[in-house]
Amino acid sequence: MFGDTANKLILDAKRSSNLSAIPIYQSDLVKSIVRETNDLNKDAEYLVEEQEQLQETQDQENSKINQCQLFVTHLSMRRNKRCLLAYEKSRADKITEFCWLNIDPIETSTSSSTTSTNTNSNVNQSSTNNAVNPLTKNLSNYTTSLDMNNLNHHEQDFFKQYQDLIMEFKSSFEDIDLSGDLNPPTNIFIDVRVLKDGGEVTTEYGSFNLIKDSQFFVRKSDVERLIQQGYLEEII
Amino acid sequence: MVLPKNLQGNLMPSEITFLAENELITILPRYSIKKIDLIGTSIPNLRAMRRELVPLWVALILKSQDKCSIVPPKWLTVAYLKERYEDEIRKPLQFSDLPWNWLELSKILLEKAPDDLSDPVDQLRSVIQDLRETRLVKSKKGLKELNESNIQLNGLSLLEINELRPFVIPVMNKLRQLYDTTQSNTINADDQDMEDASDDEDV
Numbered sequence: 001m002f003g004d005t006a007n008k009l010i011l012d013a014k015r016s017s018n019l020s021a022i023p024i025y026q027s028d029l030v031k032s033i034v035r036e037t038n039d040l041n042k043d044a045e046y047l048v049e050e051q052e053q054l055q056e057t058q059d060q061e062n063s064k065i066n067q068c069q070l071f072v073t074h075l076s077m078r079r080n081k082r083c084l085l086a087y088e089k090s091r092a093d094k095i096t097e098f099c100w101l102n103i104d105p106i107e108t109s110t111s112s113s114t115t116s117t118n119t120n121s122n123v124n125q126s127s128t129n130n131a132v133n134p135l136t137k138n139l140s141n142y143t144t145s146l147d148m149n150n151l152n153h154h155e156q157d158f159f160k161q162y163q164d165l166i167m168e169f170k171s172s173f174e175d176i177d178l179s180g181d182l183n184p185p186t187n188i189f190i191d192v193r194v195l196k197d198g199g200e201v202t203t204e205y206g207s208f209n210l211i212k213d214s215q216f217f218v219r220k221s222d223v224e225r226l227i228q229q230g231y232l233e234e235i236i
Numbered sequence: 237m238v239l240p241k242n243l244q245g246n247l248m249p250s251e252i253t254f255l256a257e258n259e260l261i262t263i264l265p266r267y268s269i270k271k272i273d274l275i276g277t278s279i280p281n282l283r284a285m286r287r288e289l290v291p292l293w294v295a296l297i298l299k300s301q302d303k304c305s306i307v308p309p310k311w312l313t314v315a316y317l318k319e320r321y322e323d324e325i326r327k328p329l330q331f332s333d334l335p336w337n338w339l340e341l342s343k344i345l346l347e348k349a350p351d352d353l354s355d356p357v358d359q360l361r362s363v364i365q366d367l368r369e370t371r372l373v374k375s376k377k378g379l380k381e382l383n384e385s386n387i388q389l390n391g392l393s394l395l396e397i398n399e400l401r402p403f404v405i406p407v408m409n410k411l412r413q414l415y416d417t418t419q420s421n422t423i424n425a426d427d428q429d430m431e432d433a434s435d436d437e438d439v
Contacts, residue, residue: 184253
């Protein structure tokens with residue numbers, strides 16, 4: 001029946017709602033739903049035409065049947081629309097969540113320059129090249145990794161534009177790092193362990209070299225972004 | 237949404253601890269420190285061995301550097317808590333009177349300033365655990381009374397409310413929805429009856 005393919009799409013959205021990554025875009029399913037909706041629309045147009053004819057001939061009985069058909073066709077179209085919107089919205093929500101986490105997306109084909117937004121800690125350019133794929137942390141209930149190839153064209157556009165929006169918004173509150181850690185601060189200085197090599201990092205209190213498995217005692221605000229990116233791990 | 241799902245509509249335990257750390261507490265400084273004006277509050281002039289009220293987070297920083305000792309609040313004694321425990325036992329239908337953040341405060345103080353407490357830490361821990369368990373049992377019993385209109389939680393602390401919230405609010409919302417739909421149905425039915433009646437009168 002009409003709406004069955006849309007139901008498949010919704011099941012897919014539900015399945016992926018708790019994943020930490022965004023799965024590949026179901027373009028085939030979406031296409032078939034759009035085709036179904038187009039067919040329904042043709043039906044509706046045909047029914048409207050017939051309705052006019054029936055009204056001219058004053059055929060009450062058939063006119064009622066026709067109205068009912070038209071109504072059900074419209075309902076099916078609206079259901080398809082609702083399912084498509086729900087699917088897109090669930091993906092858009094995950095993309096925005098990822099944007100705020102401030103992790104670089106995985107880009108396998110194109111090696112475009114990584115837009116790093118850190119202010120006081122700068123990873124050397126040489127080291128970013130060998131660390132294009134940032135280690136993904138295991139935060140529960142977060143979307144922590146995003147493969148650009150899994151998004152369709154419009155979603156990629158949306159992702160870029162949303163990032164620009166965030167940047168614009170953040171630039172009006174320069175003193176506050178709005179995309180920072182959401183946990184309330186506890187200690188000013190923390191012990192951190194380096195999880196993977198990352199070259200030299202400069203902070204307000206001088207620079208230190210990120211060598212795997214070394215430990216540092218640093219100010220938390222200096223290394224917050226490196227923790228987010230998965231270079232460092234806090235030792236409690 | 238910008239805020240991840242698990243943070244929407246509920247507080248994390250770490251956030252509750254953060255709120256509790258803004259509470260004022262008495263300290264006994266060991267050094268003199270000049271007045272510091274902060275954005276939210278201000279730390280008064282501290283003089284050695286002169287009691288002063290400061291926010292708990294300041295007290296904890298000073299304590300970690302051994303620059304003060306914390307005066308534990310009046311309720312954090314074995315005798316007082318035992319009394320509250322007796323209260324809990326005696327009154328099965330209500331919660332005894334404790335500060336709204338007794339759990340967090342006692343946890344922080346037991347962890348960070350065990351040497352400043354007047355009673356042995358293990359005894360305090362055990363009586364706090366007893367209190368917590370009796371209160372948990374009570375709040376679980378109270379869940380049987382959930383209805384669509386209201387709930388009374390007098391005397392529950394913030395942390396205890398917070399762990400109930402993700403369960404209680406959806407259940408109450410569902411109950412309210414069910415109630416509302418049945419209610420509107422009966423109203424409609426009444427209207428229908430009225431109309432029928434008026435029709436009858438017309439006839």
